[in-house]
Amino acid sequence: MTCSDVERVLPEFLDRAPDGAFPTDFETHVKTCPACSNLVSELKLIASEARQLAATEEPAPRVWVRIAAELRAEGLIREPQSTPARPILIPTSSGRRWSAWWLAPVAAALLAAGAYMVGHERAPQVAKQQAPTTPVTSPAVDTLGATSHSEDIQSPLQQAKKSGKPGASAVGTTVATAVEPGPSAEDQQFLSAVSTLAPSMRVSYENELQAVNADIRETQAYVNRNPGDEDARQHLMDAYQQKALLYQIALDRIQ
């Protein structure tokens, strides 16, 4: 197995065995190749942290320290100045100062999740699945740290797989017939941050979030029924980008 082989199959292996039970030839190469070993370690860490995102209000300090160090090294952030170049628009307690920073990786994760689903769910024959009625709340790492915590960003096919309920009936033909899932952990956290830091904006963000999630569900259902429709896949990706844009605008405004 070569380095490029490792890079190619790693996301799939991590997805299947996030705790690290890899095939022998894979393990052999990784043990002898420092670059691949580092890559595997970093992706495992990202996957592990991503899984904990939904469970914790604040990320572990070491995550921020590590990201901050990387960003400083790349010159993307500066040390605080006496006159802040970017003021704290809503004064908050020190404990809240960074409470919204997680929106950035979540926005990135949404995009990555969208890209992954659009790119990898090209099952030649998508069996008709029954949309599950039991909400799937546990987060799942798709690949490369991209998270699919919410059922609204999971296809009905994925949901059926996770809930172990392969159904026989068709997915609803319109979004109106689809099961309306509750907000995901990220969405709840997002709305919580918005209502704390910019209460007047909460209703607007909540409405937009519902609309974007509905678009994603609607498009996902269509793609599941028409897996060969490239344009619909692109619209699904666009819908994820819209959600990422929403998170990004919120991040810009409330941090």
Next chain:
Amino acid sequence: MASLWHASLRQNTVVTLVLATCLASAASAETKKEYRFTVGPNASVSVDTQYGAISVKPGSRNQVVVTATLKSDKVEVDKLQNGNRIEIASHLLQGADQQSGQIDYEVLIPPDATLNLRSSTGPLSAEHLQGDLSLEGTDAVVNIRNVDNGHVNVRTMGGPITLSDVRNGHVDIASISGDVHLKSVTGPLVQAKSGSGKIFYDGDFGSGGDYKFTTHTGDIEALAPGNVSADFSAHSVLGQVQNDFPLQPKHSRFSVEAGRSFFGTVGKAASEVVLRTFSGKIRLKQR
């Protein structure tokens, strides 16, 4: 009778005095401040306010003038100059809300300066400029007029976006639910995306540009003159399409579905125009 008249007069006087006091206190709470910065070529100006309007117009070539109207003493203006980079930001103090935290900015900048504007409520407007523009608003109305050569980047959540007479730059617009109006907007790359908002284009698609308009549920309507020169691709996954132009057939990656897509060229196909929506309607109309 006289006492009744006097009572009424007294009552009117009291009401008038109360109103005058309220108006006077409101007027006194609103303050206007002006800041001037001397800059060289290629200046960069950023204005960031949570609540309030920002209006930018061209001024002298070496000076940035910012006039800020503060609605109360619960908000301050933070300003920073670092060489040619000017940063202006509203700074909300404890207890500020959407009304008391509002600052309206009127800004004069060198015409070729790079400009970054952000406001949740807006409106945001920029006109007669030649530098790169980046505007972001949550529910802000965005209005950009008469911009030459600069790249224009606009993002809003729900605020409508209007661009008119924008030429020769890259235009990149993204909104989640805001309508996008483009009038006489041409350039090498013009793209607009909105989720549920509508996109209207009124222009000739220039010569040699890529135009790409995408919505999820919003309609797309393009109005062009009969002598337009463009290669059109339009596809609605679930909606309807309508076209007034006699298109010359061409090959497309989409299979032609009657009523859901059309493809073809008009004139020499100088520009490429792609119109895509998931469930909205697409109309290409001849002016």
